[in-house]
Amino acid sequence: KDCFLCRRESEISEGYDKKCIFCKIVNKELETELLHCDGEISCFRDIRPGAPHHYLVVPTKHVGNCKSLSKEHVPLVQRMVELGKEILQKNDVTDLSDARFGFHWPPFCSVTHLHLHVLAPASQMGFMSRLIYRLNSYWFITADQLIQLLSSKEETN
Numbered sequence: 001k002d003c004f005l006c007r008r009e010s011e012i013s014e015g016y017d018k019k020c021i022f023c024k025i026v027n028k029e030l031e032t033e034l035l036h037c038d039g040e041i042s043c044f045r046d047i048r049p050g051a052p053h054h055y056l057v058v059p060t061k062h063v064g065n066c067k068s069l070s071k072e073h074v075p076l077v078q079r080m081v082e083l084g085k086e087i088l089q090k091n092d093v094t095d096l097s098d099a100r101f102g103f104h105w106p107p108f109c110s111v112t113h114l115h116l117h118v119l120a121p122a123s124q125m126g127f128m129s130r131l132i133y134r135l136n137s138y139w140f141i142t143a144d145q146l147i148q149l150l151s152s153k154e155e156t157n
Helices: 009-014 021-026 071-090 127-132 143-151
Strands: 034-037 041-045 053-059 100-104 116-120 140-142
Touching: 021 034, 021 041, 021 053, 034 071, 041 071, 053 071, 071 116, 071 143, 100 143, 140 143
Parallel strands: none
Antiparallel strands: 034 041, 041 053, 053 116, 100 116, 100 140
């Protein structure tokens, strides 16, 4: 695998925030198992799972939260969702209609590094998780809603 660790130090520092926990995870500075790691995106388990399967998909290089994104980030968000689906399928989750893919909407996110929550089965989330990852709330936006929002943004020059 093309793991982020295999890159030259100059490449790492370019897309690395030394204060960011997710940058540290992707760079293997912490003992977190990476389920996927390439030059674009990485995936690992959430430390506080909200469902039997709860994964975080993050850009390998530091990217700010979803409010900092523009139309040009749509392919990145789409790829993050696709990886989330692949990880679920590798872990024998076949009913993707009972999965939730989304982002916390700032200021309701504890880590500013963009991260997609992949939760399944959504029907097995507990009370607090149903609240934290609630659809159509002020603090959580689905991946589809984010893609639609970004796609409708005007280009800034």
